[in-house]
Structure formats: structure tokens, C-alpha cells
Amino acid sequence: MNRPLAPVEKSPRLGPGLLAVREPLPKRASFVAGILAFAIPFALWCVISYVPFVWHPLVLVHDPGDTSVRGTYSYLAQGQLVEREVFAARNEELRRAGKKLATGERSNPIYLQAPHAVGRAMVTAFTTPPPRDGDMWLHQSLWKSCQVIFWGFLCAAMLGVPLGILCGTFSLFSRLVEPFVDFVRYMPAPVFGALAVTILGLADEPKIAIIFVGTFFQMVLVVANTTRSVDPALLHAAQTLGTSRSGLIRHVVIPSALPALYRDMRILIGWAWTYLVVAELIGEKSGISAFIYQEQRYRHFDNVYAAIAVIGLVGFGVDQLLALLGRYLFPWESGNTGLVRLARGARRLIPESSRLLARIAPIAKART
Amino acid sequence: MNDLLTLPSYLDHPPEIAERITELRARPSVMCVDGLTREFRGSGAAPTVALSNVSFEVRQREFISVIGPSGCGKSTLIRILAGLDYPTGGEARLDGRAIRGPGADRGMVFQGYTLFPWLSVLGNVMFGLKMKGMTGRQAQRVARDWLERVSLGKFAEHYPSQLSGGMKQRVAIARALANEPRILLMDEPFGALDAQTRSAMQAHLLEICARVDVTVLFITHDLDEAVYLSDRIVVLGAHPGRVVEIIDVPVTRPRGPQQFLSGHFLATKKRLEELIHRPHGDGPAGDGEIAAA
Numbered sequence: 001m002n003r004p005l006a007p008v009e010k011s012p013r014l015g016p017g018l019l020a021v022r023e024p025l026p027k028r029a030s031f032v033a034g035i036l037a038f039a040i041p042f043a044l045w046c047v048i049s050y051v052p053f054v055w056h057p058l059v060l061v062h063d064p065g066d067t068s069v070r071g072t073y074s075y076l077a078q079g080q081l082v083e084r085e086v087f088a089a090r091n092e093e094l095r096r097a098g099k100k101l102a103t104g105e106r107s108n109p110i111y112l113q114a115p116h117a118v119g120r121a122m123v124t125a126f127t128t129p130p131p132r133d134g135d136m137w138l139h140q141s142l143w144k145s146c147q148v149i150f151w152g153f154l155c156a157a158m159l160g161v162p163l164g165i166l167c168g169t170f171s172l173f174s175r176l177v178e179p180f181v182d183f184v185r186y187m188p189a190p191v192f193g194a195l196a197v198t199i200l201g202l203a204d205e206p207k208i209a210i211i212f213v214g215t216f217f218q219m220v221l222v223v224a225n226t227t228r229s230v231d232p233a234l235l236h237a238a239q240t241l242g243t244s245r246s247g248l249i250r251h252v253v254i255p256s257a258l259p260a261l262y263r264d265m266r267i268l269i270g271w272a273w274t275y276l277v278v279a280e281l282i283g284e285k286s287g288i289s290a291f292i293y294q295e296q297r298y299r300h301f302d303n304v305y306a307a308i309a310v311i312g313l314v315g316f317g318v319d320q321l322l323a324l325l326g327r328y329l330f331p332w333e334s335g336n337t338g339l340v341r342l343a344r345g346a347r348r349l350i351p352e353s354s355r356l357l358a359r360i361a362p363i364a365k366a367r368t
Numbered sequence: 369m370n371d372l373l374t375l376p377s378y379l380d381h382p383p384e385i386a387e388r389i390t391e392l393r394a395r396p397s398v399m400c401v402d403g404l405t406r407e408f409r410g411s412g413a414a415p416t417v418a419l420s421n422v423s424f425e426v427r428q429r430e431f432i433s434v435i436g437p438s439g440c441g442k443s444t445l446i447r448i449l450a451g452l453d454y455p456t457g458g459e460a461r462l463d464g465r466a467i468r469g470p471g472a473d474r475g476m477v478f479q480g481y482t483l484f485p486w487l488s489v490l491g492n493v494m495f496g497l498k499m500k501g502m503t504g505r506q507a508q509r510v511a512r513d514w515l516e517r518v519s520l521g522k523f524a525e526h527y528p529s530q531l532s533g534g535m536k537q538r539v540a541i542a543r544a545l546a547n548e549p550r551i552l553l554m555d556e557p558f559g560a561l562d563a564q565t566r567s568a569m570q571a572h573l574l575e576i577c578a579r580v581d582v583t584v585l586f587i588t589h590d591l592d593e594a595v596y597l598s599d600r601i602v603v604l605g606a607h608p609g610r611v612v613e614i615i616d617v618p619v620t621r622p623r624g625p626q627q628f629l630s631g632h633f634l635a636t637k638k639r640l641e642e643l644i645h646r647p648h649g650d651g652p653a654g655d656g657e658i659a660a661a
Contacts, residue, residue, distance in 0.1 A: 236452050237482035237540075241496035241547060242472025251495070255486045332485050332527040 042115070049114035056106040059087040066099035076102055081110065113302045121302035122309065131298070138291055142310060145276055145287035148204055152211025152279075153272045157265065160219035167220065168227025169253055181220045189214035189275050193282040207279040207286070214275035215268050222264045230256045259330040266322050273315050375635040381618045382632070389616050392427055392599060398551050398583045399426040399449065403458030406444050417608035418444045421458065424602050424614060426551060426585055431577055433586045433598040437644050441609025442587045446555045449585065450476045462550055472496060475544030479556040481536045483528035489515065489539050490524040496547035514542040517576065534565040538572065545576070551583045558593070567625070570596055574623055591640045595633055596623060603643045612643050 018029060025033065048055055064076040071093035073086055082090075084106070091101050108114075113121075125138040136144070166173040189210050196206035230253055238252045280289035288307055295303040327334040381389065404422040407415040418441040426432050434442055447453040449460050451470035460467045462474065475496075483492050490511050497507035515521045518538040528536055537557055544552055558566040570593060577584060588594050594601050598617050605612040618632040627633050 231482075233478060233480050233482045234484060236450075236470075237476070237478060238484075238495070238499075239452065239470035240450050240472070240474060240476040240553075241543065242499045244499075247499060251499075252484070255484070258486070330486070332487075332529060335527075335530075 046115055048112065049108065052106045056108055057084060058082060058107045058109060059084055059104040060107040061087070061102060061104040063103045065091070065094045065102035066097070069094055069097040069099050071097075081107060110299060111301050113305050117302040118305040118309065121300070122306040125303050125306050135294065136286075136291065138288075138307065138310070141286075141288045141291040141307075142314065145280065145289070145311075146314070148207045148279065148287060149211060149269075149272050149276055151204075152208040152275075153215060153269060155208065156212045156216040156219055156268075156272075160216045161223050161261065164220045164223025165227050165249070165253065165257070167224035168230075168257075169249055174224060178221065178224060181217050185217040185221065190278040190282075193278070197283045202283040204286070206283050207276075210279035210282065211272050211275050214279075215272050218271060219264075219268055222268065223261060226260045226264055227253060227257050229260070259326070259333050262322075262326050262329065266319055266326075269318065269322075270315065273311065375638060376618075376631045378615065378618060378632070378635040378639040380632075380635075381616065382620065384620055385616070385618045385632075388599075388621075392430055395427040395429065397425045398428055398430075398463065399585070400461045400464075401425070401445075401449070401458075402461065404445070404448065404455050404460055405457030406441065406448060406453070407456045419448075419455070420608035420610045422604070422609065422611055423458075424611060426583060429581060429583055430599050431584045431586065431597055432600045432602060433588055433594040434602045434604060435588055435591065435594045435640065435644070436604030436609070436612075437606045438589065439609075440604040440606040442589075442604060443555060444609070445604075446476075446553050446585070446587050450474055450553050472500065472547050473550045474553055475547050475549035475551070476553040476555065477537065477540045477544050477557040479559045481528070481533070481540070481560075483536055483539055483543070485528050487528075488524065489520060489526050489528065489531070492528065492539055493543045493546050496543060500547070510546055511542075514546045515539075517580070518542045518572070532565075533561050534569055537561065537569060541573070541576070545580065545582060549582075551585060554584060554586045556587050556589065559588070559590075566593075571625075573597065578622065591637050591644075592628065594640065595619065595636045596628070601636075601640065603640060605643075615639065 018025065024030070058081045061076055061078055061080045061082060064078055064080075067074065067076075071090065073090035073093060076082060076087070076090050087102065087104060094101050130137060163173075163177060167177050168174070192213050193206070193210060196209040200206040200209055234252055234256055235248055238248055243251060276287070277289045280287040281293065285293060288311060292304055292307045295301075295307065327336045328339040331337045331340050401422055401424050404419055405417070406419040407417050409415045422441075422445060424432075434445060436442055444453060448455050449467065451467050451474065467474075483489075484495065487495065490508065493511035493514055494504075494507040497510055498504070502510070512521065512524060515524055518541060520535060520538055520542070523531065523535065523539075528539070531539065540557070541552075558569050561569060573584075574597060576582070586594075586597060595617055596619075601615045601617060603612045603615065604610065615636060617636055619627055619630065619636070
């Protein structure tokens, strides 16, 4: 019976496959899909921009032909963007007159910039000085925006998180605070723009105020709900271990809700970016929105896209960074104990107070 | 009911058991449940009576189980004793003082897993000690000691999410006992575990109780578990929850799995089965037995 074994037929795939209902994707597929998430929209953009017969409703005139021929469409000039029908009609006029035809290439409207133009703009926007003296460089605008977001969001979080935790913990606060907050929440933050400018002036304060109004009221409700979802069994367990009422908040409610609160904050920072664009256009225009506004007036749409993409990149980058930090901050959810081990190691480096005292005590004794 | 096997009466105590019962009765009382009644007022006119005039006493270092069909108010009872719920009539006293709210003098192990997920195993066991105001080093020493006793010393730095169900409950027991409570309340602590882990946990608990000075009130719906672990069993009836009988378990200690088939074990279990599956309302009321207990 030394016959070689027949080659094992490749069994049908045992894994969950790509379309398994509510199952995690295989690791490789997950990685590829993550890249495709960006690659597909980018590819679509490239196709529309670079493949001449896809869309391209206009013609960029390279040479208007013989301009001496009079006609309805004789206004064609070099560098002009005209509709395809107009271009064809002009060439018809020229052909009838027997003169030199106009030449040009199919093109997209100015508001659809090709990837390379936006890419170039993204570099040049950071490297070329603003067209007018006193205008800001893109990086200055961006830094300004980040500051406004930071202060607006910080103020909202300093007040909103504690208030939300109180509401989520005590029904009394919930009834006292939440109905009114719910009411204000439906007022769009920008409607407070005029008020904010009147009260706080033209500089950064009203902008910070708009971001505060936009995020604070949402934050109170979101934080309250997250706090309410803390498992009551944990509270009961802590109580049977002798935890006082104030201790419950400090030692159970807050640590238990912390990872979820952190995720809430990440989502709410996104809200802050949304309100930023409105906030920066009230009073004295500033920041990245002012940059976009200005470039749009110059019809530099490549710069407009560059600035919009930069906002996306900054927001996405900050969120990914916070997500990464979260994995270290909450090792009991992620299993990533790097930071904990680091802290434990650091604690070992510091001499313990008792050891320190033992060292100091003889010296002190000698002195007296 | 049982033709094949002649069982001794569950009331027929071997001499060593009779001796132990007398000795137990002489011990000081730790917890006294006195005419406890709990009614829930719903939207309807008639309130639901979860517990009606429940009385029994728990003595020093006794292991007492409360057993009964679902709806007999077992959980309500233990929640009241823990101070997480309140009675609408009667009261429960710990060392003569009426129970008003939760406290560290009554440790509790819950059916669900209630370890704090953000603390390490060691941190969980230290939790109550720190609440008592013990310093970090001292608490750590006591906690490590307790982890050794539940044979989880090696897992001190793990997070609860990294443990199996049985291990989690062992940590929960260590956490409750580290506080040195007057009484350990256990609310179906092994109910969520698989059969094998459960029997290992029962053996483990017996071992702990043999070594540590602890009084236990144990809620379960598992008859074997109740007989295997307890000195006495309080049988509750349902609708309303009331004491049907209190049984002295006539099984000698130390207990082991071999006793599952002993005559006294089976007789007790048979009696429990009769009590629990008896249509409610008939048979002797619990009051007589309470007096006897």
C-alpha cells in the first residue's frame, strides 16, 4: 500500500469569505479594502479628469483661428473655455468663410480641477506667499483654524463633560438640564453669529463661541447618554465593597465610561470642524475658511480643493492619532498594555516614599 | 416515589450531624431576617408581593442556601440583604443593627461578571480595601494574599477580559472576602458557568469556607449545589415568596463528590424536589419550621 496519496483536492474556502454577514474580514482583505476606500474615489476623479471623452463638456481654445471673420461666435479668444456647441458653431462659421479653423482641446469646467493641479496647488499653496500683502499663508491660516477649534472644543469639553456626567448619574440633574439643552440644541449655532460678534467683537472670540455653542449642547446629551450606559451591576458591586456615593462617580462611573467618552469626543471634534467653517466667516474672516473664500474669489479652484483636502487630512490625521492613543490609554479594551508597563517601570525608577524617608530620617536625626 | 432505593428520612440525622446542628444553633447570630416583606407597586391596582413575611437566621460561620422556584423572590431577598433594595415590611438585621443601604460589612458575589474591567485582577481585589482607606502597599499585600488563596496569584496583572468565567468568579470571591465582611452574599454565583467549571468552583468554595472564617448566604436554583454546599437550606415558595421549610442538611463534612450518591444526600434532595415542585398553597406553611429552626 505504498501508493502515493492522491493530491488533496483544494477544499472550498473555510473562512467566512468576503460577504459573510457580520463577520470580520480576513486581515489582508481588510487592509486592501481600506486602501481601496481611498483609491476608488481617486481613480474616478482621475478618469473624469484625464480621459477626454468622459464628460469634458467644454473646449479650451488654443488658437481662435482667423479672428477677422465676423460671426455670432467671433468672440472666441485664446485660453477661453467655451461650450462644445459654441466651438463647433464658430468652426462652422470659419469653414464657410474658408479661413483658418480654431483649435482647442476638450476640457472640464474650472471648478473640476485635475488631481495633478490640486496636488501642485497643495505644494505651492504652502510655498508661495499670499497674493496680497497682509493675507495669510496657508499654513498660517491652518494654524489659526486649529487654535480656534482647540479653544472652542476645550471650553465645551471642560463644561460639557462634567455636566453630562452629572446628568447621566443623577436623575435630578438630568431633569433639570437636559430639556433646556435639548431645546437649544435645535438652534443652529451659526444663528448666534451676529450676537457673538456684537458681544465679543470681531476677533477670535466670537468664532470660539460659535464652536462652543455648536458642540457644547450636543456634548452634554451625548456624554449623559454614555454615562447612563454604565453597567448598574458595577455600581452595585462597588457599593457592596463599601464605596461612598461620591466614590461611585470617581471610582466607577468615570473610569467605566471613559473609553466610550473618549470615542464621543473624537466624533464631537468632527462636529467642531463643521462649525469652524461658518464661525470663521463671521466678523473678520480668518483661518482656512478665509483662505478658501479668498481663493474662490480669485477663481483659483485648485487652491480651493487643496485647502479642502488639507482640512480633511488634518481632521482624519487627528482622529487616527487619537484612535492610536486610545489603544494605549485603555489597555483593558485593546489589550495593549504598553503604556501601563511603561508607567509601572517608571514608578519603579522613582524611589518609594518609605525608602526615601528611611534615607532622610538618619540625616534629620543627626542634625537635631 | 422511589421504589428501588430505600432512603433514610432527611430528618434522620446521623449522630455527628445532630451534634453539629446543636453546635451551630448555639453559635451567635450574624444576620437576622425578620418578617421581611417586599411588595412592588405596578400600574395595576393590586401590588405584586415578591416576599411575604420571610424570617430566618444566619449563624456565625454557617453556610446557608436559599432555594426556590423562579419567581420566589430569591434575588429580591438577597438584594435587600445587600442593601440594594428595601423591604416594605419587616427588617433584616446584621449583628442586631437594621440594614439600611449597602455596606462593606456584607460582601456580595453576583451572578453576572461584575469585575471592574479597567482594573487589573489585583486592582479589583484591592478596590474594597482602598475604599476602606488602606494604603496602596498594605492593600496590595492583602490582595495578593487573597489571590493566592483562590489560586490566581499568577494572574494578578491580567485584566478581567483575559480571564475565563470561572476565574472571574474566583476573583469576585477574593474581592468580596478581602474586605473581611461579616457575611458573604452569593447570588447564583455559578449560574452562568458550564457544568464542569461549576463543580470545580463548588469544590473550591467548600475549601475556602473550610479554611477561612466566613459566613455565607448562597442563592441557587440548583438542588445538588444547595445540598452539596450548605449546612442549612431555606426553601422558598413562589407567589408570594415565602419560607416553606428550613432543612438541616444531614450530610457530613468534609464534603466531596462521592457524597452525591449517599443516602442522606439523596433523601435531602428528594425532599427539596417535593417542596419545590409541589403545587403552591398546599402542605404545611413555613411558620412551624421557622420556629423549629
